[in-house]
Amino acid sequence: MLSFLRKGHVFAIIILFLLSGCNSFSSEFVKIKPLGVHPNGTVYIGMESCKECHLEIVNSHSSTSHWLTSSQFVTQNFAPITQAENTSFILDDKTKIAFTAINDSIYQQAYKPPYSTPFFSKSIDLAIGSGTKIGYSFLTWEKNSLYQLQGSFYKPNLNWINSPGYPSRFQAFRPIFPRCLECHTTFSQSENWESPAINNRYNKNNIVFGIDCQRCHGPVLDHVKYHRKNPNDKEPKNILKFTDLTQQQRLDLCALCHSGVRSNRSQPAFSFVVGDLLDDYLSPQGVGEPDVHSNQVGLLVRSKCFIESEKMDCSTCHDPHSNEKNNLVKFNNRCIECHQKVEHVTFKSDQNSDCVNCHMPYQESKIMKIQINPDSIRSVMVRTHKIDIY
Template structure:
C-alpha cells in the first residue's frame, strides 16, 4: 500500500512538473540557438548573432537597441510597452467585454473578460512581441506549431490598447493565422514545418527573431569558423560586404521590406539574401511601381524605397542609397541633428536659401528634415482608436521642396 501511495505521489509530481515546463516563460533560445545547426535555403548555415560579438562587440551592442533588432522578440516587462506606459489597462470590445494584457508567474497573457459578471472568458499566452514599439505592437501566440495574432495591440502615440488592425469590432471567435510572409519582414529566418497542413505552421527551432546580423549579411557560420581559425585576417572571408555591391543590390536589400505591397513568387519567402536581385522573387517589377497607373496609391508607409528613388537627391547622385543617411546598426530614430548633418554634408558647397520666415536663417538651414521630408498621414496604415479611425503618421522619404507642410506626396509623383 505504501509503495502504491509513493508511486501515486511521484506520478502527481511528474505530471505537475511537465505542466510547469510547458507553461514556463519562453526565452529567445527556445527558437534558434547558437550552436544549433540551421541551414538557409541556399545551403549556408546560420551562426547566430552572438557569434559576432567577439569581433564586432560595439556594433552588436548598438544593434540590439535598434528597431530592426526589436521588430520581433520575446515578451518581457521591457518589450511589452503598454504594461507600464499605457494610460489604461484594457480596451472595451462589444457591450460587456474587455481585453487586457496581464503578467503571471508563467508569462504574459491576453485576458478576455466579461465585465458585466466580472468573469474571465478566455486566456491566450503571448509568445512573440511584434513591433519595436515606435508606432505600436501586436502579439503572436502559439497553438502547438501554429502561429496566430491576438486581438489586442498597443498604439504608442495615444498610449492605449486597441483592437488589432484587421480585426472586427466584435469578439473574434478565431485568432488570425500568421503566414510566413508576415514573418519575413519581422524576423531573420523561419521555416514552415514539413507537414505544411496550414499556412501558419512553423518549425520553432528554425525561427530567428528580430532583423538580426545574418538577415542583412547572410548566414555567417562559414565566416565565423574561418575567423576563429585565422583571427589576424582582417579582410573578412565568406561574408558579403556593402562595398562589394552595386547600388541596386544595396537598395534591393532594403526594398525587400520597404517597397510596399509586392506580389511574390510562390515559396520565395526568406530565400532572398544580400546580393540577390529582388526582381527574381516578385511577380512584377516593383521599381516601376510608382511610375505605373497605380502611382497615386504610393503611401508614406512601407514605400520608402519608391519615394526615395523618386527624389532628385537620389536621381542626381550615382552613389546615394539608404545607407547614405541610415546606419542600420544603430538606434537613430528622433535624432534630427544627425540626419540634418547628412543633408548638410552633401549640400555644404551650395548656398542654402531657405524661404521660411525665421529670426535666424541658420535655424532653417539646420533643420532640413522637417521641411523636406515631412511627417505625413498614411492612407494605408490606419487604426481604430476608441470611436475614430486614426491615420498613423510616418515621415516621408520623398525629398523635395514642399509647397506646404500638408502638400500631398502623390501630387508630386503624378507629375514625374
C-alpha cells in the first residue's frame, strides 16, 4: 500500500509541476486545466469541463451550499460582511477583536485596553461556509500551516462573533486539521500525506475549493476525454454509475460529511472515494442519539420511513445538484409520493398540509452553539432527519 502511495506521490509531484508550468492538458477540443491532483493519481479538472455536456447541472450546482462552502477569500464575494453594524467584539478578558480592510484584504486585529494599537494582525486568506445557515469562518496561513481565526461572521444578524468552540478569552490560533477540509473542500493535500500523524500543514497549490462534481462522482478525466472523442455515444463511459451502487454505498457518500464529526482512522483524510465503505475509513459513530447538526444520516436511518421502505437514501428527497432551501412544497410532494393517503387521527389533513414542519421540526443542536453577545449562547436550530410523530 505504502509503495503504491509513494508512487502516487511522485506522480502528484510531476502533475503539480505541470500545473505550475505549462498550465493545461490539451485534449482534442477544449483545454482541460487541472486544479489539483490526489496522491493516488486522480486529477481534479473542475466543473468548467463538464459544461459542454451537462450545462444545466453545472449551472444549478453553482448556487448550492456545497459549491459555495469554501473559497480563497475575496472581499467582493462576501458582501454581507460590509453590511455589519459592528466590526468588532470584546472578549471576557477585555481583548477587542476587530476587522479592518487593508488594501484589498481584511485583517483580524486584536487589541488590549485602551485599544490603540493592535498586538495581533492576520489577514483572512480562506473562507469556510456558504453562509446559507450560520455564516462564515475564516482561515489564515502562517507559512504552510493553516489556522482558524477567532472571529466568525454570523449572517442572520450580520455580526462578528467568537468562532464556535473558541474560548471566550483571546486565543491567537486554532489549527485546521484535514478532517475539517475533508468536509468543506473537494480536495486538500496535507504535507506528508502518507504519514499517519495528523498535522495542519498543507500544499497550498493543491487545494480544490468548494464541493464539486468529482467529490461525489469520483475520477472524471477519462470520461471527459472519451465523450469528447465520441460525441454520439449517449451511454455514460468511464464514470461510476450511481445506479450500480448499493443503498449503503449511496448513503456512505453523503455520510462522509453528514454523519457527524467522526475522525479519520488508519488512512489519511481524502482516502475515501464514492463506492467505498465508510466504516473502513472513519471511526464508528457514537452510541447516543445523533445530533441534528451534521448528522442527517444517523437520524434518517432511525426513522420508520427508512426502516420500512426498501431503498430510501438521501436523493429520495434531495436533488444533490440544486439549491432547494425552503422549497417545502417540493419536499412535501416527496412525502406524498409514498404516503398517498394519510389518515390523521387527531386532525383532518389534506395534500397541502405541511408534512415537514410537523414531522421533521427544527430542533436545537446540542453540539453547535453560538455566542451572539457576551451573555447569550444560542444553539443552532437544525431540521431533524428523524422523521417521526412529535
